Amino acid sequence: MNEQTLFRQTRWRLASWYAGVMGIILAVSGLGVYEAIDHAHRTAADRELQAIAGRLHDNIEPTLQQPGEIPASAQRFLPDPCNSPSQCTETVRAAEHAPGEMFQGNYYIRLLDPSQDLVALAGLKPPGLISSSSASEWQFLKDRDKTRYRQVTLPLQNPNEQLWGYLQVGSSLKDSDRYLSSVRLALFAGLPLALGFVGVAGWWLAGRAMRPIRQSYQQMQQFTADAAHELRTPIAAAQATVESVLDLPQLSEAEARETLQTLDRQNQRLSQLIQDLLLLTRLDRQIQLKQNDACCLQDLVSDIAEELAALALSKKIQLLTDVQVDQPLWVNGDEAQLYRLVFNLVINAIQYTPEGGKVTLALDQQDQQAVIQVQDTGVGIVPEYQAKIFDRFYRVDSDRNRQTGGSGLGLAIASAISQTHGGKISVQSQPGQGSTFILSLPIGSVRQPTPTL
Structure with a gap:
């Protein structure tokens, strides 16, 4: 594998890892943001619904007498009441009394007897809203159009502390769901776009990060080649001297001394070169000096x-x-x-x-x-x-x-x-x-x- 291919593959890997890690971080962050928004909406809706249900409960409960019967004094708190969904129209008319005005729009009221049969329905008339039990205080319901509703159930008692029935107040989550849907769409559409930018940035950053590495790699290759050449020269000279002497049938004292002097010079040159290389290696490590x-x-x-x-x-x-x-x-x-x-x-x-x-x-x-x-x-x-x-x-x-x-x-x-x-x-x-x-x-x-x- 040549140098260009090696660094290109390494750059791709670095960019891919960077994009992958950033994608995970962005996905988890987006999920966290979405959950935070959803939680904030749910909390705000539940508080508002609980406040309205509590106010209505406090106004209606003192007027109740016989279970399953709604006195006239209690009906004034219910806007446009009816005894069953089939008898109710889907058009919500404004009530004349202030207590009922709060239930106009996205709220509905259900009054159930102790056997959980519907006694009265007021406020919003959701089409085909399924019946619910009073076993859970908080519930999510859906109507025929798949619109979600949030409902709270509170028990009602008459003055004799007998169970009169249950009060159920619900609100539509249509606006909230529409907003959350737009948030999900923005997150899902924004994530690939963000990953695209991250990928480009990762490719650029990987190139910047690998630039000094590539320079060091090239310098190391050049240094290795130069060092090998420099080490080869005195060794080759010494080898040539030895071979020329071995070819002689006889060797005089003067020739032997000259040969040894030549070998000594090459050995000193080689020794000096090795010392210089070792010194440069120590200096490259930035050895700390004593103060x-x-x-x-x-x-x-x-x-x-x-x-x-x-x-x-x-x-x-x-x-x-x-x-x-x-x-x-x-x-x-x-x-x-x-x-x-x-x-x-x-x-x-x-x-x-x-x-x-x-x-x-x-x-x-x-x-x-x-x-x-x-x-x-x-x-x-x-x-x-x-x-x-x-x-x-x-x-x-x-x-x-x-x-x-x-x-x-x-x-x-x-x-x-x-x-x-x-x-x-x-x-x-x-x-x-x-x-x-x-x-x-x-x-x-x-x-x-x-x-x-």
């Missing part, structure tokens, strides 16, 4: 200039130092790593500066940053290569680096060390006019070491 570790940059600059003076002299190059800070400048960090960072920059400048040139190692302070500049008068770097010179195993001039023994890891190590110490390294260069590497490090709030007595 008490401190490095004086004046001493570091002086030591590097002293160590590389002989190399610069042998190449007929002037190595100058320019320290513009009077007070000792301390930074937090590993002194050995910082030493290697600046050492790599200076030796790189020396190697790429022709005879008669000049390399300047400068130290300055800008605000809370310590600035080290390594300036040379060498061949310079073209602009399109300046962003790549800190990549591992990258060479602007491979043949020249081969002659100097470089592996293409010096600037990569310098960049990694600067990042580990919270610093930044950059380059300014023009072809034929030399280069200037600028290293900025945060000044540390450290105490100078106390000399021991």
Whole structure:
């Protein structure tokens, strides 16, 4: 499976999982919203129905005498009463008394005797509303047109505390059901649309999330290929040397020494390359520095200039130092790593500066940053290569680096060390006019070491 197919399939899987999870969340959220709306409507309708039924119960119960008989004083609370549904018209007329006005519209009243036979029906006349028992206080009923009703049943007693019958008050849920139906339609129609947007967003987010992974994967592939090439070169050279010696019928002492020296050089090169790779691996893990570790940059600059003076002299190059800070400048960090960072920059400048040139190692302070500049008068770097010179195993001039023994890891190590110490390294260069590497490090709030007595 090639790289493009692998990442495309992974992106599809991420987008699908994201859309699936979001779909479940949206479905559960929509169901919760619908249940909340339905519960709110039911609660409001039940409270209103209970209030009306309670008021009617309190008005009618004191007027009742004989079970199954409705006195005239009680009928005034019932709008347009009738003794059976067949005798009632479906047209609801307005009542003259205020107590009955509340039952106009979506409410009906049923009065039942103790045997639960209908005594009177008032208010709304639902067509074909099924009869109900008084076993449950709250019930849902349906009429012939499948319209739902909510009904509450209350017992009625006469002054002798005998059971007179039952009062049933119900209200139509037509408007509420119509509203809930529109809510369901909106949720069912909105869910696929939302999933479509989520799918597009998931595809885009998956691409954004996988971009650094893909870059890391490509860098790892490139790094693996470069490392294998670099490791193969000294091993192949050593193998060729050994094979050439084995083909000789006799081996003199001078030839044996020369062979061993060649093998030693290749072994040192291989050992140095492995050490550089291990160092980069440790730096990639962002190893935390000890807060008490401190490095004086004046001493570091002086030591590097002293160590590389002989190399610069042998190449007929002037190595100058320019320290513009009077007070000792301390930074937090590993002194050995910082030493290697600046050492790599200076030796790189020396190697790429022709005879008669000049390399300047400068130290300055800008605000809370310590600035080290390594300036040379060498061949310079073209602009399109300046962003790549800190990549591992990258060479602007491979043949020249081969002659100097470089592996293409010096600037990569310098960049990694600067990042580990919270610093930044950059380059300014023009072809034929030399280069200037600028290293900025945060000044540390450290105490100078106390000399021991």
